[in-house]
Amino acid sequence: MMKQITVLSGKGGTGKTSLVSAFASLAKNKVLADCDVDAADLHLILKPEIIEENDFRALKTASIDGEKCTRCGECVKYCVFDAISDYLVNPLACEGCAVCELVCPVDAVSMNEKNAGKTFISNTRCGPLVHAILYAGEEASGKLVALVRKKAKDVAQDKGLDLIIIDGSPGIGCPVIASLSGADLALIVTEPTISGLHDLERIVGVTEFFKIKSMVCINKYNINREKTIEIKKYCLRNNIPVAGEIPYSGDFTKAMVQAKSIVEYGGDVSQIVKGVWDEVNNSIR
Ligand code: SF4
């Protein structure tokens, strides 16, 4: 039976992608899905060879047919986003509400889907990767995350793979919910800081709402041991297993510079990360 693990964090830069790339080196029979579409960087480590590329069409934008337009100004008057000037629509300002289409007396406005990004299916040395880019200024990242996950599932089914490892979006917004929904396990990567504990509590609120089992990994646990104890107590109180505690290590950056996962790079900390994977893998299997 296919399982899905989503790796999450309250904000970017907590080591989430380092952990996902390490899992990519360790896990068998899996597809990787980079759902951190606003700041995708798993590809920097995994160096994918793209085998399929598709446009991602999202929000509609208005466009005005200059031949039909009588320059009555109705659309300009009603566009609350000030997206129309000189009877032309600024696609970056248009929110796709279609009010201009409704008010135009001569049917000069049409609503067209716009290209908001791209999705990719790639081969990597660690197995197939589904990833995406969202063009600057686009906001349909929840929809794009859902599409990446769907494609990852299709790849897993086609290739007979039984695990999807998802690099989730940070935070608790719509893309995070899209990264999480239907997952079998959420691994929440946190750091022992004031905001780290606060973010952890907020993500746990989301995983509990969706009834998704959670585990926690404390990264850089030794930068603030008091906070680490606080996080562990919180986890104990809330019945959330701690999959492991990883010390601060410059090896993560060195591995990244060499486009390697920490497991490929080696060293003491890689053994600790392997221990985290064993906990996660045992929990899901
Ligand atoms: S679709 Fe809405 S936001 Fe876009 S130009 Fe028309 S009225 Fe303005």
Ligand code: SF4
């Ligand atoms: S409402 Fe229609 S006809 Fe009037 S200015 Fe806008 S596009 Fe042109």
